[in-house]
Amino acid sequence: MSSSVPVRDAATVVLLRDSPSGPEAFLLRRVRGMAFAAGMTVFPGGAVDPRDADAAVGWVGPPVSDWTTPFDADEALARALLCAAVRETFEESGVLLAGPSAGEVTSTDGPDWEDDRVGLERRYFSLAELLARRGLLLRADLLRPWAHWITPPTESVRRRYDTRFFVAALPAGQCTRDVTSEADAVEWVRPSDALDQLRRGERPMMPPTIVTLEEIAGFGSVADVLAADRSPARIQPTVSTVDGRPAVTLPNGRVLRLAQP
Numbered sequence: 001m002s003s004s005v006p007v008r009d010a011a012t013v014v015l016l017r018d019s020p021s022g023p024e025a026f027l028l029r030r031v032r033g034m035a036f037a038a039g040m041t042v043f044p045g046g047a048v049d050p051r052d053a054d055a056a057v058g059w060v061g062p063p064v065s066d067w068t069t070p071f072d073a074d075e076a077l078a079r080a081l082l083c084a085a086v087r088e089t090f091e092e093s094g095v096l097l098a099g100p101s102a103g104e105v106t107s108t109d110g111p112d113w114e115d116d117r118v119g120l121e122r123r124y125f126s127l128a129e130l131l132a133r134r135g136l137l138l139r140a141d142l143l144r145p146w147a148h149w150i151t152p153p154t155e156s157v158r159r160r161y162d163t164r165f166f167v168a169a170l171p172a173g174q175c176t177r178d179v180t181s182e183a184d185a186v187e188w189v190r191p192s193d194a195l196d197q198l199r200r201g202e203r204p205m206m207p208p209t210i211v212t213l214e215e216i217a218g219f220g221s222v223a224d225v226l227a228a229d230r231s232p233a234r235i236q237p238t239v240s241t242v243d244g245r246p247a248v249t250l251p252n253g254r255v256l257r258l259a260q261p
Contacts, residue, residue: 012045061141
């Protein structure tokens with residue numbers, strides 16, 4: 001079965017804010033009825049929609065061509081990944097990485113914005129259409145490439161994703177909201193605290209989330225995270241069983257046992 005499962009392109013955004021004790025990440029716990037990563041703690045993200053590649057989207061920041069090398073993608077896919085990242089972040093947190101011009105970020109307060117978030121989530125319109133109607137530009141300069149993970153093929157996996165991870169700071173003047181129906185809990189957590197909860201069995205997570213939180217836990221501020229020099233290499237773990245429990249082995253030889261939600 002595993003060889004016949006298609007691999008879908010996806011984008012994930014590690015949304016960060018500063019706190020007195022270091023960066024915090026916005027985390028969601030996916031509802032148990034989800035077909036993928038049910039019950040797991042994740043970052044906002046999801047599969048690329050065909051309309052995410054719309055070349056008409058308004059754009060501020062590094063051109064599409066600058067994103068092709070970090071994520072091993074052609075320009076059409078690179079554009080789609082950036083749009084998916086911004087779209088999924090808005091759908092799952094209420095935060096929109098867009099503004100009327102360079103250096104500005106729009107406010108997303110008000111019931112009309114929630115109507116637009118729901119409409120985008122239900123695919124009534126594309127991100128490009130929403131931004132055009134609102135007179136906004138996608139703020140590509142607010143995102144940075146971080147990692148590149150691909151779901152390994154196994155007999156038990158029925159959905160596979162080729163996921164590019166981005167990091168972004170929570171824009172000034174915006175705040176996250178508990179809005180998505182795909183999560184039953186959302187919160188801001190220090191990466192080290194989330195990892196402690198994982199070790200205590202309180203917060204099951206998949207390997208990409210674990211590794212990303214470990215990496216970010218080593219930084220003192222969000223600015224330091226955004227300034228990090230990252231050249232993401234594709235990571236595809238291999239699946240095995242250790243002491244009767246499922247585990248994955250990373251390309252560097254590290255073995256991570258998979259937590260059960």
